[in-house]
Amino acid sequence: MKHPGARLRAVIFDLDGTLVDTADDFIPVVQQLREEFGRSPMDAERIRSSVSNGSRALxxxxxxxxxGDGDFEPWRQRLLTLYAGILGSHARLYPGIEALLTQLDTQTIAWGIATNKPREYTEPLLARLGLNPGSVVCPDDVIHPKPHPESLERGCRELNCAADETVYLGDHLRDIQAGQRAGMYTIAAAYGYIEPGDSAARWGADVVAPRSEDLQELLFPEAERAYA
Incomplete structure (x- = not known):
């Protein structure tokens, strides 16, 4: 897809691993789960790389x-209980995101979130971080979560923009697939939670952001940026 350029009307972000670094909430939760299961701590970076895959993967x-294991779901519910107890305690915006959101607001460009994180965890996290996106689409709101484009199509309706006027950013192959299927320009967040052996360069995004600090320039090429 071609970058919307001056026609850019909205930016939609994935949440965990793209807009917000939530791994430091999940790492102690996974370590405690392992302790309760009778296992020793595991490498924290291995946990970090899997956060975008959700509770089942963790x-x-x-x-x-x-x-298929009979005790899988009880342990998943235990993980979610532990996570709810510390939700947002260590989460933070990635570097450069606050400035980017300020620029979007200054240029009256709408922004939203399309995430596979359930709303019961998404809303408290956003409130704790003081974020007020124009649209928040969670799996609870759609029939088909990402990589299906339904979440992004709903986000466009709520932000009153067309897909070709919108950029979608995400740190997982399913994000890029969803954005492409919706007809959006896509940015792969290579700074996010990438599994060992995977690479954002393989996902076919229109462009890859090695660092969160690169997003502002990628969204607003030099000739179109209102300010540095």
Missing amino acids: VALALDLSE
Whole structure:
């Protein structure tokens, strides 16, 4: 897709690993889960790289269980209970994001979030961080979560913009697939939670952001930026 350029009307972000670094909430939760399961702590960076895959993937990683195991769901619920107890305690915006959001507001460009994180965890996190996006689409709101484009199509309706006027950013292949299927310009957040052996360069995004600090320039090429 071609960058909307001066026609840019909205930016939609994935949440965990793209807009907000939430890994430091999940790392102690996974370590505690392992302790309760009778296992020693695991490498924190391995946990960090899996955060975008959700609670099921984290339980599978932490306890070496599969969803077909009878005790898988009770352990997943335990992980979610532990997470709810510290939700947002260590989460923070990635570097450069606050300035980017300020620029979007200054240029009256709408912004929203399309996430596979359930609303019961998304809303408290956003409130704790003081974020007020124009649209928040969670899996609770759609029939088909990402990589289906439904979340992004709903986001466009709520932000009153067309897909070709919108940029979508995400740190997982499913984000880029969803953005492409919706007809949006896509940016792969290579600074996010990338599994070992994977690479954002392989996802086919229109452009890759190595650092969160690069997003402002990628969204607003020099000739179109209102200010540095």
